[in-house]
Amino acid sequence: MDGRALAPAGFTNAVSDTHTPVQAVVLVGGEGTRLRPLTLETPKPMVPIMNMPFLERTLRRIKEAGINDVILPAGYLPDAITSYFGDGSRLGLRLRYVIEDTPLGTAGALKNVEQFIDGPFFVLNGDVLTSMDLRAMLAHHREKGGIGTLHLVRVDDPSPFGVVVHDAAGRVEHFVEKPPRDEAPTNEINAGTYLLEREVLDRIPAGRPVSIEREIFPELIRSGDRPLYAYTTDDYWIDLGKPEAYLSAHRHVFEGAMPLGLTPEIDGPGRETIPSSAVRPPVFVGLGCRIAPDSVVGPYTVLGDGCTVESGAVVADSLLWDGVTVERDARIDWAIVASRARIGAGARIGHGAVIGHDAQIPPGAHVEENARVAAER
Ligand code: GDD
Ligand code: MG
Numbered sequence: 001m002d003g004r005a006l007a008p009a010g011f012t013n014a015v016s017d018t019h020t021p022v023q024a025v026v027l028v029g030g031e032g033t034r035l036r037p038l039t040l041e042t043p044k045p046m047v048p049i050m051n052m053p054f055l056e057r058t059l060r061r062i063k064e065a066g067i068n069d070v071i072l073p074a075g076y077l078p079d080a081i082t083s084y085f086g087d088g089s090r091l092g093l094r095l096r097y098v099i100e101d102t103p104l105g106t107a108g109a110l111k112n113v114e115q116f117i118d119g120p121f122f123v124l125n126g127d128v129l130t131s132m133d134l135r136a137m138l139a140h141h142r143e144k145g146g147i148g149t150l151h152l153v154r155v156d157d158p159s160p161f162g163v164v165v166h167d168a169a170g171r172v173e174h175f176v177e178k179p180p181r182d183e184a185p186t187n188e189i190n191a192g193t194y195l196l197e198r199e200v201l202d203r204i205p206a207g208r209p210v211s212i213e214r215e216i217f218p219e220l221i222r223s224g225d226r227p228l229y230a231y232t233t234d235d236y237w238i239d240l241g242k243p244e245a246y247l248s249a250h251r252h253v254f255e256g257a258m259p260l261g262l263t264p265e266i267d268g269p270g271r272e273t274i275p276s277s278a279v280r281p282p283v284f285v286g287l288g289c290r291i292a293p294d295s296v297v298g299p300y301t302v303l304g305d306g307c308t309v310e311s312g313a314v315v316a317d318s319l320l321w322d323g324v325t326v327e328r329d330a331r332i333d334w335a336i337v338a339s340r341a342r343i344g345a346g347a348r349i350g351h352g353a354v355i356g357h358d359a360q361i362p363p364g365a366h367v368e369e370n371a372r373v374a375a376e377r
Pocket of ligand 2: 125127239240241
């Protein structure tokens with residue numbers, strides 16, 4: 001007998017049963033404005049974490065949870081995503097893309113893929129790095145039997161996030177998106193992973209942009225017929241949408257707080273190319289790098305493929321994408337340098353700076369703290 005046949009009247013087809021294969025929707029249509037200039041050429045989901053596009057790490061995590069069917073609502077620089085992943089077969093997944101001509105918002109994007117959704121489905125914000133166990137969340141959802149389950153985490157400052165209030169049984173009572181800092185009712189926030197029953201799609205209006213955080217969750221709570229449940233965990237969690245967070249996430253991976261299965265000290269396919277005199281572990285090194293023995297690389301540093309670090313240069317606490325050149329005696333500390341940029345001899349890159357694709361920093365220049373430098377096109 002099918003478990004669904006045992007559901008009480010009125011709940012038929014409502015509570016996901018253990019036989020229904022669960023699908024996943026990964027929201028990848030945002031413009032990533034807070035990560036500019038990195039996202040001028042690279043859409044946020046393709047920004048690398050330890051030299052692998054972040055979305056690939058998310059898709060592998062989805063696959064490991066036993067989910068094979070993934071829908072990707074995209075819109076901003078979608079070709080970078082579709083050309084890299086194709087039909088998903090390389091990852092053992094069935095991937096389907098739905099490209100939005102204009103952004104439909106976080107719920108509008110779900111309504112727009114409605115025809116591909118067969119039953120309960122995960123929704124993942126495409127910029128969240130977390131070790132939360134999707135299978136455990138699915139089990140929790142099935143146990144509670146709500147219309148949806150929201151993953152929550154506790155943070156020090158909830159104001160940049162969706163703040164969620166729930167009762168002792170986990171029923172969500174309020175959802176407030178990005179409240180003023182002194183008005184946040186709790187420090188439990190929407191961590192950007194939901195498990196929703198298909199009927200949630202019926203509540204989303206079609207044909208216009210709709211925010212799940214500002215419209216749909218508050219409306220589901222107000223209507224009150226079937227509860228939304230909170231699933232709060234202590235797992236590692238970070239939203240990668242800001243440069244500071246993107247840098248910090250790498251440090252957390254190096255320190256082991258976010259498990260990615262790395263070898264401590266020196267890792268990456270190009271680890272043999274880094275002279276021991278230069279390395280200050282931990283570092284992660286891509287293929288084909290040229291590193292001078294009297295340079296300094298590390299700690300907490302990632303080099304993409306084909307980077308060059310010349311004599312006397314220092315690269316610490318920083319992320320260099322592919323093909324970056326750091327000329328002699330230049331210094332980079334707690335900064336991000338996108339693909340093919342060149343840091344001139346003796347230049348200084350200030351804390352928190354972000355250097356865009358192909359940018360040329362002149363020899364001897366001082367780039368200020370937190371500066372954003374894009375190449376002139
Ligand atoms: N397809 C599509 N279309 N995707 C979109 C759109 C759209 O119009 N708008 C945003 N997205 C995607 C983004 O690419 C991102 O993966 C995700 O939806 C969330 O958008 P962000 O712009 O990153 O939102 P946020 O970080 O300010 O806030 C959201 O995430 C927080 C947790 O990280 C909210 O869900 C908050 O409630 C939450 O706390
Ligand atoms: Mg975000």
